[in-house]
Amino acid sequence: MIGTVYRGLHLATMAEAGYGLVAHGALAVAEGRLVWVGPEAALGPEYGHWPRHDCGGRLATPALIDCHTHLVFA
Numbered sequence: 001m002i003g004t005v006y007r008g009l010h011l012a013t014m015a016e017a018g019y020g021l022v023a024h025g026a027l028a029v030a031e032g033r034l035v036w037v038g039p040e041a042a043l044g045p046e047y048g049h050w051p052r053h054d055c056g057g058r059l060a061t062p063a064l065i066d067c068h069t070h071l072v073f074a
Contacts, residue, residue, distance in 0.1 A: 003030030005047050008054045012061040016067050027060065 011025035026040040028047050036047065 001030050001035075003028055003035065004052055005029075005043065005050045005052045006055050006060075007043075007052055011037060012059060013037075013038065013066055014061045014062060025060070066071075 001043065005013055005028050007026040009025045009027065011022040011027070013020045013022060022039055024040050026036075027034055027038075028036040028043070028050065036043065063073050
């Protein structure tokens with residue numbers, strides 16, 4: 001399996017007891033799914049040959065899913 005590593009991110013997380021921010025983060029995506037998320041320094045060697053995309057310090061947040069759409073009720 002080969003995917004893409006997105007590096008140079010600030011990752012917003014809900015890890016541990018609440019909101020957190022991982023500076024210098026990375027995430028690995030394969031077949032449309034996140035397969036690894038964390039500090040770039042902790043990225044495992046199994047992702048060493050994957051293509052890399054520098055995100056330039058952008059913020060990545062977990063997807064927020066609204067269970068209803070306000071426009072429907074307007």
